[in-house]
Amino acid sequence: MKCKLVLTAAACIGMAPVFAQNSRGDSLAREAAKTEVWTPVPAIVTPGITPQDAPSDAIVLFNGTNSEMWETTKGGPAKFLIKDNAMTVVKGSGSVKTKMQFTDFQLHIEWKEPLPVINSGQSRGNSGIFMQEQYELQVLDNYDNTTYPNGQCGAIYKESIPLVNACRKPGEWQCYDVIWTAPRFNTDGSLLSPARVTVLQNGILIQNNFSVLGPTDWIGRAPYSAHGAKSIMLQDHGDDGNPVSFRNIWVRPL
16 A cells, blocks of 8 residues: 555646646747737639749730730720730830729730841830839830939839849840839828839849939929729830830739
């Protein structure tokens, strides 16, 4: 009997650290739970087969077959040439914009500089992608082509030089992936917060959360003017040497 009591006491003593550990574990779990957030639960989005393919929640703006999602800046039918699953700028046809309007968004767009190469500097493969119709991300053939750096391919035109030159050769498809945060305005129309933009060209970061200084202008610096949701615009630069082609364009409103 005495032996059993000794064994029982020893067992209890041996279990004490286990109970203490369990108690401490429960206490830590309760503390950890205080910083756990269970709502909202993120929506499920199915990725594309490749990063270039539109995910399940994207709006496809151009699928290679027609330009029904686009119009001229005056509201008429888009006049870019649809051929070989691409939409190509036609000189003098006018810039085109999306019929839909956007505020904050993620944009994927692919483009190709023309062959044969014609001209140099700003007259060589010049187009532009205008966020909300006013803020230009430059498209230009800067593969072995020199121009002012704040106007080269990947620049926020006349505002921000790209971090690197990530251009492919003319005739090769390239892509931009853009994260756009629209400017915000006070009720009196004054600027509350500037637009911000992050851009990857061919998978390489070239603009890192840049605070946009204002709408794009060729001469001087245009001030912000209050606006809401607006279109995405593709530029017809209007001179020779610039039949830039676009394909696989999709957007995710944020």
